[in-house]
Amino acid sequence: MIESLVPAASTYAWEIDALFELVFWLVGFWFIACEGMFFWLIFKFKAKDGQRAQHITGDEKHLHRWISIPHMLVLVCDIFILGAAVKVWYDIKQDLPPAESIVRIVGQQWTWTFVHPGPDNVLDTADDIYKVNELHLEKDVLYHYKLEAVDVLHDFSVPVFRLKQDAIPGRVITGWFEPNLEGEFDVQCAEICGIGHGLMAARVFITSPEKHAAWMASESPLALAANIPSQGIGEE
């Protein structure tokens, strides 16, 4: 259901979409049942001339069942939802599969700075690629992110990944995602961070391994220093 509105571009996006649908059908059933019963009762028991209401206390066993049985059923539905929610949460937020690459994401008023590891695939080396408001990722690579904030709270949010994580000044938060769809998508800040909050937009570029390598070569500080024309390497 969500996928028809927002593409799914990470390996775990489907889990969240499936959880949404599970909750949607369970909760939808209760909603329709309650509202249906509610409106039926209103029409059925609308005041008529000369007809009195019944005196029912709610303690009558045969009537009270109408409350106590649904009550137990709601509890059963809750258990299903709980199980599914715990599973999805565990997979996305608690479990940390081994990384194939790593990016550092730094939020500050009001831009995102993305530090890409460069060709050596290691952060904090000379070939790191710093980009403002542009995150470049390779498809089907499992990334770890190191999320930081400079000044206030921010929130790294990529709707196509179904991922959100607050960035907190003074902490480095580690998480993961694995993009599996090529394209260019929105990155948001989903925690109010001052008057420029609405301007804090970035883009994520997910490309094939070849294109990603080409981009890396063109952006690598070493390549730029050597003043090699970037297109040349990309086309080889």
Place this chain on the structure above:
Amino acid sequence: MRPIATTRSSSGMPTGLLAVWWVVASEIVIFGGLLGSYIMYRLSHDAWAGEAANTNTEIGLFNTFVLLTSSLFAVLAHKAAEAGDGKKAARLLYYTIGGAVTFVCVKAFEWNMEISHGYTITANTFWSFYYTAAGIHALHVIAGAIIMAIVAKDAAKNLELHRVELIGIYWHFVDIVWIFLFPLLYIAK
């Protein structure tokens, strides 16, 4: 003219007493939130033990003694009020106020000394908690003393003697908060 509502007692407890307990309940959660936050921070900041060593335990101990003594006077005042001796109750309440005044004066002296040594509210978060918690407590001491003076003035004329008990409950509460603050801020090093 007093509404009938104030004279009823469906719960069996006098209304004033009931209300004072609810006031105390609301105060407990305020101090609970503050001290809970302090304890959480303290557990993750071992360095605060060193800061706490710079507090003056002797002065803190002396103030604990002052408050406990004043609470004793509050108890005796309640006894006197129950016996219908308003004059005696008022005199004992004035002793309690004396305790409050001593407490605040000692506190002012203590803070003065600490601030002159550079331990101000912004020195670090331990001192921020130290001044915030003790400061809010001191405000309660001052407020309690003022209300007590009003109660004592009436009590001396044998009026509203039941209020002696109410202010006494509040005073014990203020005392108990200090019993928590003292070890947390001064002793735990």
Place this chain on the structure above:
Amino acid sequence: MAESITTDAPAPADDHHGHEEQSFWSKYIFSTDHKMIAMQYMFTGIAMAMIGGFMAYAFRMQLAFPGIDVPGFGIVTPANYNALVTNHGAIMIFWVAMPVLIAAFGNYLIPLMCGCDDMVFPKINRLSYQIFLLSAVVLLTSFFVEGGGFGGAWTAYPPLSAKAEYSLTPLGSTIWLVAVALEFVAFLLGGINFITTAMNSRAPGMKLYDIPIVVWMIVIASILFLVSVGPLIAGAIMLLFDQNLGTAFFDPARGGDPILWQHLFWFFGHPEVYVVLLPALGITAEIITVFARKKLFGYRTVLHTTIATGVLSFTVWAHHQFIAGVDPRMAHVFTLTTLLISVPIAEMMFVYIATLYGGSIRLTTPMLWGLAFIAEFLIGGVTGIFLGASGADIYFHDTYFVLAHFHYTFFPIAIIGTYAGLTYWFPKMFGRMMNDRLGKIHFWGTIIPFNFIFIPLFLVGMGGQHRRIYDYSHFPELAVPWMQDIRVLATSALLVMISFQLVFFYNFIVSLRRGEKAGKNPWKANTLEWTTESPPPHGNWKELPTVYRGPYEYSLPDREDDYWPQNEPN
């Protein structure tokens, strides 16, 4: 509370009636009469609702037509936008829902429904309103100081709220915080009054299970407020010091922790939802029983589920912080408690729906509002499950799905609940009936646009639209035409809804002057407030009533009348 007691002997009851003419000031401004204080709270709350509604108008116009010169407001800059959404939220909860639902109805109904002549501490009651009024004035001044109003969201997360260099509202943030703190003090004073009055001043014969549900709900809400707000008061003092004295309670660079504020805030913030929900549920209980001519389907069930909900509401706060960087293992616990709290609330809804069974339902204006509360609140309730399930919240956090969800709870609470109560007790408050036809026009003119505002917002929320953004053109995926169309639709529906409120004010004023005389008990209801004159005199009754039975004895088979007032001897 001490100053309310000035003499030793209680004054005889008739002293209240033989009183001399009061001056305007002592009658309307400095009155200690609970009914007058209720009206003060009510009208201040309604005035604040207009201000909060105007803010919604201004920022919804900006969202639908980015950059236009909003008629009556002007250009909405990013700083304006943030200040508007922040204060819209704060006003609607702290200065509308609380004063109207708890303070106004609590003040009006508790003494009348418990059969006494006033609150137990009338002067504290007056003080409570005066502090509340002061808090409202302080809040409004925050817009006119240098830097403008506070724009860090009603949750006021530090470090944004703690440092002027980040928020760029050096005075606005502090004034906002002081206003909120004053409001808390006002409601602590009021709450203690409500609790003690209901505990101690009930009419002779009124046992615990004879208390009308709405009184129970207001009292339980006051207790929830009193217990939950303490830590936030401590937090507000710490934040105030961070803002103005340079302490670092919430500053991570100097040993503080910004997450602590979130815990303190939501430990209050979640129970706060129930603080305003319960009075609205109580009002609904009174209305559906009267107009279905039915006993509540399980008085004790409602009471027990309310208490269960209240207790559970203290264990769910961190579901607002799933993705805030707290320990991920904690999410499981809070998902569990959040799903658990759906059980008592669902049960309560079942009871309300079941109460209609076997009834003789009269669809008067107050009944329509009462029923609409149930129908609309259900949507708010079920959509909460999506957000309480930790896994799904990763996606939905901070989207318009959240926004639509809580408007489906708060709108039924604050707006539908208020209109339900106001139309139901209007005859008692002012002695005249409201026009039913105009009432129904207003009802449909409010309910239909309401759904057209917020159902579409669920959709854009599912589409990933995040909150508190003044202009979506910077986000290519959110600037697509269908989303913009939805924003225009929601704004248009809001304009329709706001214009229909004029019908209510017209009806209100005309009915005040020319409405049909109501008499003591126009709805044939059981509770005590309907046994005195409309409007009740100072002192409420010539002779205070005695209670013989519970509040919902409707349609007993062996009685000629289909109602049985609580004060009628057997």
